[in-house]
Each structure stands twice: as structure tokens, then as C-alpha cells.
Amino acid sequence: MRSLAELSRALESRLPAGLELLRQMVDINSWTENRAGVRQVGELTAQAFADLGFQTEWVPSANPRWGEHLILTRPGTGPSTIALVAHLDTVFSPEEETRNNFHWQPEGDRIFGPGTHDIKGGTLMMWLTLQTLRELYPVEFGEITWKLFWNSSEEMLSPDFGQVCRDRLGPETLGILVFEAEGKGPGCRRLVVARKGRGVWRLQVAGRSAHSGVRPTAGANAIVQLGRLVDRVHRLNDESRQLTVNVGLIRGGTGLNRVPHAAEAEGEFRAYTPDAFEVGRRGLLALSGPGDIFSPIDNFHCQATMEVTSETSPWPKNPGSAALFAHWEAAGVDLGQRVEPESRGGLSDGNHLWAYFPTLDGLGPSGDNDHCSERSADGTKLPEYVDRSSFVPKAALNVTALVRWIQSSRKS
Ligand SMILES: [Zn+2]
Structure with missing residues (x-):
């Protein structure tokens, strides 16, 4: 040499x-x-x-x-x-x-x-x-x-x-x-x-609008629902698996006198191993479905849709x-x-x-x-x-x- x-x-x-x-x-x-x-x-x-x-x-x-x-x-x-x-x-x-x-x-x-x-x-x-x-x-x-x-x-x-x-x-x-x-x-x-591999996710919540002073019980507040869900997204972070999940963007609502009918958040998740990556992906997708925020007058529930929009494998x-x-x-x-x-x-x-x-x-x-x-x-x-x-x-x-x-x- x-x-x-x-x-x-x-x-x-x-x-x-x-x-x-x-x-x-x-x-x-x-x-x-x-x-x-x-x-x-x-x-x-x-x-x-x-x-x-x-x-x-x-x-x-x-x-x-x-x-x-x-x-x-x-x-x-x-x-x-x-x-x-x-x-x-x-x-x-x-x-x-x-x-x-x-x-x-x-x-x-x-x-x-x-x-x-x-x-x-x-x-x-x-x-x-x-x-x-x-x-x-x-x-x-x-x-x-x-x-x-x-x-x-x-x-x-x-x-x-x-x-x-x-x-x-x-x-x-x-x-x-x-x-x-x-x-x-x-x-x-x-x-x-x-x-690490990286996945990108988007979470959309559909609620129902209502006058916030006159008929609030007819509304299902999409922002409040999204707030609960982004907390659950954040709790998917798992140091033992070196799985990181980030809530990066959030938006929702159209005015101060309305119960908001729509809200959404976006973020990413990353992991070194295919197993940990899959744990992240499944944890996120499991958040789709009816939420726990609803209008008291007729039980109309917010609806959450979680998508993983792109993935680069670990x-x-x-x-x-x-x-x-x-x-x-x-x-x-x-x-x-x-x-x-x-x-x-x-x-x-x-x-x-x-x-x-x-x-x-x-x-x-x-x-x-x-x-x-x-x-x-x-x-x-x-x-x-x-x-x-x-x-x-x-x-x-x-x-x-x-x-x-x-x-x-x-x-x-
Ligand atoms: Zn480079």
C-alpha cells in the first residue's frame, strides 16, 4: 500500500x-x-x-x-x-x-x-x-x-x-x-x-358548522377534534424504537363566529428500521374514523381522514x-x-x-x-x-x- x-x-x-x-x-x-x-x-x-x-x-x-x-x-x-x-x-x-x-x-x-x-x-x-x-x-x-x-x-x-x-x-x-x-x-x-426512512402524512377533520352564539350545539368543532388527534399523533413518538413523528403544519376554521367545519394538520415520520417505520405508519392510519367531538343535538360526529402521502423507505x-x-x-x-x-x-x-x-x-x-x-x-x-x-x-x-x-x- x-x-x-x-x-x-x-x-x-x-x-x-x-x-x-x-x-x-x-x-x-x-x-x-x-x-x-x-x-x-x-x-x-x-x-x-x-x-x-x-x-x-x-x-x-x-x-x-x-x-x-x-x-x-x-x-x-x-x-x-x-x-x-x-x-x-x-x-x-x-x-x-x-x-x-x-x-x-x-x-x-x-x-x-x-x-x-x-x-x-x-x-x-x-x-x-x-x-x-x-x-x-x-x-x-x-x-x-x-x-x-x-x-x-x-x-x-x-x-x-x-x-x-x-x-x-x-x-x-x-x-x-x-x-x-x-x-x-x-x-x-x-x-x-x-x-432513517421518511413518510409524509396529512390528517383532515370534517366537522359541522353552526353559529357559535345562537346554535353551538348544532356544530361539531373540527379544530377541537384535530387538537385531540394531533396530541395522539405526537404520542406516537417512540424513543425505544427511534421512531420520530412530527406535527409540522396546522390550519383550520374560517371565522370567529362559526363553529369550524374543517381543520387539517400535516407532518412527517421517520425511522431507521422497516419495523419501526411500519409501527409509525399503522399508528397514524389508525387515527382515521369517527372522532369523539360531536354535536349534542343529533350526535353528528367529526370525521377524521389520515393519509400517508409519500414514503421513502428506511x-x-x-x-x-x-x-x-x-x-x-x-x-x-x-x-x-x-x-x-x-x-x-x-x-x-x-x-x-x-x-x-x-x-x-x-x-x-x-x-x-x-x-x-x-x-x-x-x-x-x-x-x-x-x-x-x-x-x-x-x-x-x-x-x-x-x-x-x-x-x-x-x-x-
Ligand atoms: Zn446532498
Whole structure:
């Protein structure tokens, strides 16, 4: 194995060109709704990988408002495929970037800017890793078929991208690496081996209107009913199962002199395991039906309708992710870096892929404040940034782990 010093020398010499590429990517607004910007970042990305011998494919999003997914492929001489995953879009509109003067801005070791951390910095990490792998380990680089996937609309939870990847990956696939940012731990890097799944729910209550002063007993108050039900939703939170249920929005009523006839609430629920996720889903759906608020004059009961409107399945801890993690842990020992597994509450494209191929996430750089563009004068609010010094050691870890993984795949 190459030493950390050798790897660092090779990586340091590529870093200036890599950071220039990152600056260009960050300068292009690629908010999910900005189709032209997303395409432009994709073109720049394809150009950057072209000298490694990658072929370009564009795949339209299922949602025509969003841009095309980018796929780069480089056929290898051996039988195995490895997939790398990132995304082209960010959460920031051009107006927001202008309003908050949020642009590429290095300050000491930090580089602030839209997507520096989530996830254009991850794309730079892919580039550094593959360039250096080819330079120092040409045999391992050359035997693998590399398939690189960029989601055009990850920040909108595009449901089709997982299928786009799966359609292009067969049983020859050793696994999938997702280049979202690494987790921060004291003295260690954290890689993601599990993520919560997420469901979205909506609860509607139909009651009956009445004059609130003249004939209140003819009314069935939908807001009061909803209040009772959202308390029951909240009580579905279950720490022992790591099941979280959030009431996020609530609305109802039309005027102060009416018993309200309609009210609704919306929220989400999340869990790491399919079992806990199912407990949440069933608990929510069980709230449908007649309520306990009714009009005394004729026993008219409020009616509750609970729906789960969208679901992204959990990515639980599993043997495939654990086996992949073991290569990164061993590479950490080679290089004197402590590497730990992390279960993360947020979603990534890994949620759509782990059940089909061994998947590891958190391969990107370190930084913080994703999805934030604001900066306050007193420094208590800082926008998204990436740590410049995290690129070289993390790419060294990725290169070493890939070599270990590729070599071990020959034996099996
Ligand atoms: Zn991301």
C-alpha cells in the first residue's frame, strides 16, 4: 500500500485544479428548479471526468420541471462494476444567493458557498479519488467498470433516480458509494451505514358548522377534534424504537363566529428500521374514523381522514453496508485515521439503493451548515461551508479503501 505521504503528495498537486473546478461549479446556480443551471453543472462535471475516459449519458427526470440526471461510464478490463453517486442540484434559488450575498468565499480553511459541502465538494472528492487512483494504482483503476451517477433533483427527493441507477447496474456490481458529506466526530471520520426512512402524512377533520352564539350545539368543532388527534399523533413518538413523528403544519376554521367545519394538520415520520417505520405508519392510519367531538343535538360526529402521502423507505444497518465500511475502517488503520460508522436521520439516494447493492455513504468532505445561506454580523449564523483541509486526507482514505476493496473482490 502507498503511504499517507505518497498519497498526500499526489493529492496536494491535484488540489489547486480541483478547487478551481469546485469554484466554477459553485458559481453556477443549480437550484433544483433551475434546469439550465443544473445542466450547466452537469456539462462541467462531464468535462472534468472526460480525460479519465468517461462516456456521457443524460436521462430526463420523471418530473419535467427538473433537469436531466447525468451518468458517466468507463468500461473496465475486469468483470466488476463500482458505482459512485452524487447530485447536481442545491437548495438555493438565484434570488436567495443574491439576497444573502452567498457565493464562493474562502476564509481561512473554510470555503463558504452554495453546494461547497452539499454536494459539489462531494463531486470534487470523486474527481480527486479517481484521478489519484488512476495515477498510483492504474491496474486497480483499469480493471473496474466505473459508473458515476448524478441526480438532477436529489433535494426534491426525486423518486425516479434510484430506478435510473438500478436499471444500469447488474449483479456484477460490487457496491455503491454515495458522496454526501462525512459525519463529524471528535478525532474521527464518520461514514454513513444507515439512514432513517421518511413518510409524509396529512390528517383532515370534517366537522359541522353552526353559529357559535345562537346554535353551538348544532356544530361539531373540527379544530377541537384535530387538537385531540394531533396530541395522539405526537404520542406516537417512540424513543425505544427511534421512531420520530412530527406535527409540522396546522390550519383550520374560517371565522370567529362559526363553529369550524374543517381543520387539517400535516407532518412527517421517520425511522431507521422497516419495523419501526411500519409501527409509525399503522399508528397514524389508525387515527382515521369517527372522532369523539360531536354535536349534542343529533350526535353528528367529526370525521377524521389520515393519509400517508409519500414514503421513502428506511436504510437500516445491514451486512452489505457493514462489509463495505470494514474496508474503509481498515484503510483508516493503514493511514492512521479513525473511522466510525454513523446512522443518520436525513435521507440520501442511498435509501433507494442499499436494498439492491452494498451501499456506503458519507464519502464526501467535511464541513457544516448545509441548506443555510444566512450570515449574521455577530457570527452566530454562518452559511454552508466546506473544510479545505479535509479533501486530501479523505481522498487518501477513499483511494486506499477502494484498492483494498478491489483487491479483495478478486479473491472471492
Ligand atoms: Zn446532498
